[in-house]
Amino acid sequence: MRGRTTRVGRVFHPGEDGYDAERTGFNLAVDHRPAYVVSAAGSEDIVRAVGQAVDRGLAVGVLATGHGASVAAGPDAVLIATRRMTDVTVDPGARTARVSAGARWEHVIEACAPHGLAPLSGSSPHVGAVGYTLGGGAGLLGRRYGFAADHVHGLDLVTADARPRTVTADTAPALFWALRGAGKGNFGVVTAMEIALFPIARLYGGGLYFPAQACADALHAWAAWAGSGDLPDEMASSVLLMTYPDVPGVPAPLRGRHVTHVRVAWSGPPAEAEPLLAPLRAVGHPLLDTISELPYREVGSIHHEPTEAAAAQDRGSLLTGLPPAAVDAVLAGAGPAARAPFVAELRHFGGAYARPPRVPNAVGHRSAGFSLYTGAAPAAGAAADALHEAVRPWGTGGAFVNFLGVGDAEAARLSTAFAPEDYARLTELKRTYDPENVFRVNHNIPPSGTPVP
Numbered sequence: 001m002r003g004r005t006t007r008v009g010r011v012f013h014p015g016e017d018g019y020d021a022e023r024t025g026f027n028l029a030v031d032h033r034p035a036y037v038v039s040a041a042g043s044e045d046i047v048r049a050v051g052q053a054v055d056r057g058l059a060v061g062v063l064a065t066g067h068g069a070s071v072a073a074g075p076d077a078v079l080i081a082t083r084r085m086t087d088v089t090v091d092p093g094a095r096t097a098r099v100s101a102g103a104r105w106e107h108v109i110e111a112c113a114p115h116g117l118a119p120l121s122g123s124s125p126h127v128g129a130v131g132y133t134l135g136g137g138a139g140l141l142g143r144r145y146g147f148a149a150d151h152v153h154g155l156d157l158v159t160a161d162a163r164p165r166t167v168t169a170d171t172a173p174a175l176f177w178a179l180r181g182a183g184k185g186n187f188g189v190v191t192a193m194e195i196a197l198f199p200i201a202r203l204y205g206g207g208l209y210f211p212a213q214a215c216a217d218a219l220h221a222w223a224a225w226a227g228s229g230d231l232p233d234e235m236a237s238s239v240l241l242m243t244y245p246d247v248p249g250v251p252a253p254l255r256g257r258h259v260t261h262v263r264v265a266w267s268g269p270p271a272e273a274e275p276l277l278a279p280l281r282a283v284g285h286p287l288l289d290t291i292s293e294l295p296y297r298e299v300g301s302i303h304h305e306p307t308e309a310a311a312a313q314d315r316g317s318l319l320t321g322l323p324p325a326a327v328d329a330v331l332a333g334a335g336p337a338a339r340a341p342f343v344a345e346l347r348h349f350g351g352a353y354a355r356p357p358r359v360p361n362a363v364g365h366r367s368a369g370f371s372l373y374t375g376a377a378p379a380a381g382a383a384a385d386a387l388h389e390a391v392r393p394w395g396t397g398g399a400f401v402n403f404l405g406v407g408d409a410e411a412a413r414l415s416t417a418f419a420p421e422d423y424a425r426l427t428e429l430k431r432t433y434d435p436e437n438v439f440r441v442n443h444n445i446p447p448s449g450t451p452v453p
Contacts, residue, residue, distance in 0.1 A: 009038055009042075014033070014035075022039050022081050026066040026126075026309050027067065027314070027406065028309050029069075030070070030406055034078055035078055037081055040084065046082075046158045047158050047163075050159075050160065050162045052078075054160065057076075059077040059078070060077065060078055060189070060438050061077050061080070062080050062082065062185045062442075064130065065083065067132075068132070068135060068404075070408065071443070072441075080189055082100075085101045085102040087099075087100040090112055090197070092117060095117060095198070096194055096196060097194070097195055099119075099129050099193050101130050101189070101191050101192060102130075103128070105125045108121065109125055109297050116201040118200040118201070119148075119198075120142065120196075120198070121139050122139045123302065124305040130190050131184055133195065134179060134185075135401040136401055137402065140205070140265040140299060140302065141236070141267055142351070142353055143235065143348070143350060143353060144236075144267055144352055149181045150180075152179075152193055154168040154193070155183075155194075156191045156193070157187070157188040157190050158188050159433050160434040175433065177362055178429050181364070182445065183362075184401060184442055184443065185441070186426075187433050189439075200296055202270070202293055203267055203293070203296055203299060205264050206264070206289070206301070209253070209259050209262075209288040210261075210283065210284065210287065215331065217284065218260045219346075220324060220327050222239050222280060223346075225280060226322070227321055233352055234267045238303070239262050240261040240263070241258070241260055241335065241340075241344045241345075243256075243257065243259070244257055264291060264302075265299070311378055313375070313378045313381035314404075315381075315385065316372065316399045316402075317391060317399060317403075318370075318371050318400065319372060320367070320395070320396055321369045322369065334374075340383060340384075341383055342380050342387075345373045346372055347370060347373070348369070348370055350369055362418060362422055364417050364419055364422060372388065381407065398416035399413075401417050427445060430447045431447035431449065435447050
């Protein structure tokens with residue numbers, strides 16, 4: 001099995017060439033050191049890997065890109081790496097795509113683009129499509145169409161009994177409900193999903209990068225604009241506050257400066273975009289203005305998120321609204337005077353996010369108006385936590401699953417991502433499909449009746 005192709009793909013043990021590369025994901029703050037890693041080439045590999053892990057009394061974790069990592073796999077676990085399972089098949093007539101477990105959104109976007117179609121992908125094409133979708137999925141088309149989890153037609157899954165299943169609203173409605181919004185490794189290993197696609201070939205979007213002296217004006221203007229209730233659902237937006245490093249590779253106007261990066265993505269008729277953007281453009285003269293019409297395959301240029309692996313202490317909070325006092329709290333904690341050792345991002349929700357999907361799922365907190373995300377080096381996590389505490393008066397008390405970070409592994413924290421009755425239902429389903437909690441290398445939902453540490 002070691003270092004060669006077998007019926008269980010490639011298996012890597014500690015000390016072997018390839019083990020470190022296979023166990024490492026995007027977030028280097030999570031240091032996986034499992035008993036071994038199975039690099040799966042297909043669903044048959046995953047069936048066998050789960051069966052062998054159960055026989056040996058090992059927990060099972062799943063690693064695709066590692067953006068949404070939470071708990072590190074230790075020597076009592078096997079890690080199944082799906083990153084080589086990147087197949088994407090598009091049915092342009094049905095407007096659907098079948099996406100394998102390790103595909104990134106960039107793979108899906110490229111497969112869809114020739115047909116003038118787009119998936120409900122995230123702001124970064126570098127992120128794994130399946131994990132993003134199972135955690136809810138809030139991207140640049142979400143205010144128009146809803147969460148990515150709202151538009152899943154079916155899932156192929158290997159459960160704790162090493163049984164492959166096709167899960168749909170007809171074949172297993174309760175499990176289908178749970179997987180869409182709470183299924184990030186808790187109920188099995190998803191090997192593929194079928195998702196809806198949408199007739200979006202182009203966007204009007206980009207960013208306005210404001211200097212430190214315009215930060216307060218820009219953030220207050222954006223919060224009032226986004227929170228007015230007047231924006232069409234076709235308008236998605238967010239703001240990033242950060243100090244750019246003074247290094248080559250960063251655009252010269254941004255190097256070494258605190259920047260308020262206002263990002264917009266308009267999926268309606270391009271001619272209607274500029275009048276809607278007038279309140280943002282009235283703030284002043286940005287350091288850079290990248291807003292233009294662009295093909296959807298370039299959607300990643302709007303947020304322009306990093307693609308190099310790094311250690312990050314992520315945290316997310318949901319806000320009911322963003323009144324001036326809340327904006328001031330964000331400015332105090334992450335504005336230029338704060339010299340914050342982390343990045344802070346606010347996203348606008350509402351629109352279709354707030355509407356229940358045709359087929360119900362486990363996504364929680366649909367009434368949230370905004371989200372606050374922070375990303376910090378592990379040593380700066382406490383400083384970022386202070387910002388989340390400062391905005392608590394405007395919080396919903398919970399977070400979306402995809403915005404949970406490496407410090408949110410406790411069951412009590414995860415439970416806040418769902419309505420209490422939904423969380424109780426999830427623990428019952430966990431007892432049905434994974435009573436021994438084999439799938440626990442994650443933000444874990446324990447089987448009902450299990451003592452919580």
